[in-house]
Amino acid sequence: MSSKENYELKLLSKLVEFDTNSIEKNYVECSKFIAKELERIDLETEVIDPREKGESKVTIPNIVSRINVGAEKTVAIAVHYDVVPAEGKWKYPPFKLTVENGKAYGRGASDDKGSIAALIAAIKEINLKKLKYNVVMLVTAEEEVGGKLGLGYTLKNLKEKIDYAIILDASPLFVSVGASGIIWGKILVKGRGGHAGYPFKADNPIMKASKIILKLEKYREKIAKKKSKIKAPPGTPSRNLYPRFTVTMVKAWEKENVIPSTCELRFDRRLIPEERKEEVVKELEQEINKIGNELNVEAEFTVLSKGNGYATDPNLSFVKEFKGVVEKVTGEKIPLCGELGGNDGHFFAKRKIPVICFGNIRPSNNIHTVNEHVNLSDLKLVKNVIINFLQLKTL
Ligand SMILES: [Zn+2]
Structure with missing residues (x-):
């Protein structure tokens, strides 16, 4: 040396x-x-x-x-x-x-x-x-x-x-x-809590949240079709950068015999450099409202942080x-x-x-x-x- x-x-x-x-x-x-x-x-x-x-x-x-x-x-x-x-x-x-x-x-x-x-x-x-x-x-x-x-x-x-x-x-x-921009958000899915022995008296928010997650999967597929002008790094399954959406956290946890009253989802949305955070927040709001209406589920959306790429x-x-x-x-x-x-x-x-x-x-x-x-x-x-x-x- x-x-x-x-x-x-x-x-x-x-x-x-x-x-x-x-x-x-x-x-x-x-x-x-x-x-x-x-x-x-x-x-x-x-x-x-x-x-x-x-x-x-x-x-x-x-x-x-x-x-x-x-x-x-x-x-x-x-x-x-x-x-x-x-x-x-x-x-x-x-x-x-x-x-x-x-x-x-x-x-x-x-x-x-x-x-x-x-x-x-x-x-x-x-x-x-x-x-x-x-x-x-x-x-x-x-x-x-x-x-x-x-x-x-x-x-x-x-x-x-x-x-x-x-x-x-x-x-x-x-x-x-x-670099990519990042939005972190929360979706609070509301139900009616109760005793698991009497499920007919409750309205399980975990089931509602599961349906929302499946619908969000369609949103993920839809936005992934949008491509940036900027190339993606080697090893990415796309030639160019593309918007990404991932549900990263699910929280509903009380007891085995308790149906919770809410289920909280958290997600990570990656923005391509061409996207602006304000527009993407609006896009998410519309998407989550639409899903809520389609499923007849009360889902409250909050932005936790947002930054442009x-x-x-x-x-x-x-x-x-x-x-x-x-x-x-x-x-x-x-x-x-x-x-x-x-x-x-x-x-x-x-x-x-x-x-x-x-x-x-x-x-x-x-x-x-x-x-x-x-x-x-x-x-x-x-x-x-x-x-x-x-x-x-x-x-
Ligand atoms: Zn470093």
């Missing part, structure tokens, strides 16, 4: 040791460590903390570090240092990086501390005189809980204008040019350039796809900043579960992509 590779790995190893699922203590310690590392390679850092304006009770340090070479355009590169909890039985201790067979195991090794290590290593190796863009690195917290006080707050308080954005928190199998124009030269770099570094054709899930890109998209996502997260990396790991070759890949993108002429 060369000493350059050792640097990324050493950095990752230290980053993994901070359990950054815990805000109170480790956010501060981990962010200080990152800032120090950036200062060690002669970069200045700024901390943007929502606590300063009273938007958070606790300190949430988001680090901004800039390389200004007087270029015409500025690229933001975003990564996050918070992680999800390390529950369950791990093969190796989750907060101590273990390297085995070309893989490094640890909570956050892939999501997203591997990308922090790869990014800092890239900046360290890069010839700053050859930079094509001014660079603003955004190393933020709170991504795993929605990013409002992380990337969201940081962008709101950033001084400079950003022309393009890259989020390193995604797959190396495609360059992501969009977004799409970045795949024909932008910035997008094509990045795709070209990934293809040259990997020697493979790389598609431009939208994500089936949501991601932090909407914070940039809302500000009309073209954003793409890439990273080391393969479907096999076990992120958000036990034995999370990153392939060492992917750390190198992300590093080389960043180096070559920021100084195009070296390819």
Whole structure:
């Protein structure tokens, strides 16, 4: 292993040791460590903390570090240092990086501390005189809980204008040019509770809810026919992104001999980038009302949360350039796809900043579960992509 590779790995190893699922203590310690590392390679850092304006009770340090070479355009590169909890039985201790067979195991090794290590290593190796863009690195917290006080707050308080954005928190199998929107909702099905020995006196809401679920299956099939202009990632049973609807929770639970008075359904509706959340809420309202009328069932619909997806124009030269770099570094054709899930890109998209996502997260990396790991070759890949993108002429 060369000493350059050792640097990324050493950095990752230290980053993994901070359990950054815990805000109170480790956010501060981990962010200080990152800032120090950036200062060690002669970069200045700024901390943007929502606590300063009273938007958070606790300190949430988001680090901004800039390389200004007087270029015409500025690229933001975003990564996050918070992680999800390390529950369950791990093969190796989750907060101590273990390297085995070309893989490094640890909570956050892939999501997203591997990308922090790869990014800092890239900046360290890069010839700053050859930079094509001014660079603003955004190393933020709170991504795993929605990013409002992380990337969201940081962008709101950033001084400079950003022309393009890259989020390193995604797959190396495609360059992501969009993400799905999400609506979560509740359907409360009302019946009449009673004693199971006298079912004729009650009106079982579980049976009503079952009928609603079957009707919703037709709705699911109908909306799946709508296709986005944006391609779906490899492994999706459709060439392009499409709207999805899933009943994810059913609740009616009292006692074996009790017929409950209500049955609650919860669902997840994924929006393609072309759909707007307000219109889809209306569509759901109409659909659920229609089903209720057809079945003569009282079903009360509530929206629990809603967010739009977004799409970045795949024909932008910035997008094509990045795709070209990934293809040259990997020697493979790389598609431009939208994500089936949501991601932090909407914070940039809302500000009309073209954003793409890439990273080391393969479907096999076990992120958000036990034995999370990153392939060492992917750390190198992300590093080389960043180096070559920021100084195009070296390819
Ligand atoms: Zn992540």
